[in-house]
Amino acid sequence: MDPSNTGWPREVETSEGKITLEGPPQRILTYSLGHDEMVLALAPPERIAALGKFTGNPSYSNVAELAPQFPVYEKGAENVLAQSPDIFIVSKSTKADIVELVKEAGVPVARPDLEDATEGNISQILLLGYMLGAEERALELTAEIRQRLEAVASRVPPAGDPSRPAVISITRWSDSISISGGGTTGSDIIEAAGGVxxxxxxxxxxxxKISVESILAMNPDFILIPQDGEGAVNLRDDLMNDPVLATVPSVVNGQIHIVHPPNYIVLSHWTVRGVERTAEILFPDRFADVTFTDFEPYTGE
Known part of the structure; x- marks a missing residue:
């Protein structure tokens, strides 16, 4: 990427190689929910060719309410090409055969790699902004991300402070409890919100995967459950009533919280909402006078 080139054509290099864009893409298509969420924040609706089906599912997506105004496409190279994209944005998990088929059809393919980090996607938003001709909007969005994270950081104990509470983030599927360890988005959210x-x-x-005995050993002050529906409620109730956990502070003090999954699992700027919500849970007195709001989609204003 040559940031000094503010005109067109533009050359952009990602892990998928170098592409040349003759002008601002008019039929943008992405192959991941995280990229869909970012593109919706950067580009006007008329330039977005379609969205993936998970983008319209509120159990997974932070922008589900925006999805009905767009066509929905299924996975697969044929379905991608049917949308006539003039840029195809993929993630690191997109299968190579799909990418090759789309490339062979002459569509530029970019792979801005999303990261498991609350701030890690700032660079990807700036890259997307450059690719889409939306540099000004990308700068506005990344400035908002930094401001919101700094606002939280200014009210919580700094890293290494012994007063930081111990927190875990868990889900349960098919009777197996899984936990977010180091190097995950969940871990970054906890740390950015003032926890350990x-x-x-x-x-x-x-x-x-962990056992109930592992939770006992970790002795968390707070437990987050980024899961929705009956499964989340059942997990919380089972933890509260498990005699093995009877002395764990999060159980004793009723600090087991079901949180909105998309804020915690989608690799996009929306993880900042996960940081804000977690900070409210960990330090309610410090955020009693703060009202957090959701990110706004692109409006053109």
Whole structure:
């Protein structure tokens, strides 16, 4: 990327290689929910060709209410090409055969790699802004991200402060409890909100299955459940009523919180809302006078 080139054509290099864009893309298509959320914040609706089906599902998406105004497409190279995109934005998990088929059809393919970090996607938003000809909007959005994170950081104990509470983030599927260890979005959210990820502290990296006894050993002050529906309620109730956990502070003090999953699992700027919500949970007195709001989609204003 040559930031000094503010005109067109533009050359952009991602992990998928170098592409040349003759002008601002008019039929943008992405292959991940995180990229859909970012593009909706950067580009006007008329330039977005379609959205993936998960973008319209409120259990997964932070922008589900925006989805009905767009066509929905299914996965697969044929379905991608049917949308006539003039740029195809993929993630690191997009299969190589799909990418190659789309490339062979002459569509520029970019792979801005999303990261498991609350701030890590600032660089990707700026890159997307350059690719889409939306540099000014990208600068506005990244400035808002930094401002919101700094506003939280100014009210919570700094990293290393012994007053930081121990927190874990868990889900349960098919009777298996999984925890967010070090190097995950959940871990970053906890740390940015003023907590200590007890799983990372105890040497767990990535997403791992754990037992109730492991939760006892971590002895968390707070437990977050980024899951929705009956499964989340049942998990919370089971933890509250498990005799093994009867002395754990989060159980004793009723600090087991079901939180909105998309704020915690989608790799986009919306993880900042996860930071804000977690900070409210951990330090309610420090945020009693603060009203957090959702990010706004692109309005052109």
């Amino acid at each position: 990820n007890a799983a990372a502290r105890d040497g767990i990296d990535g997403f791992q």
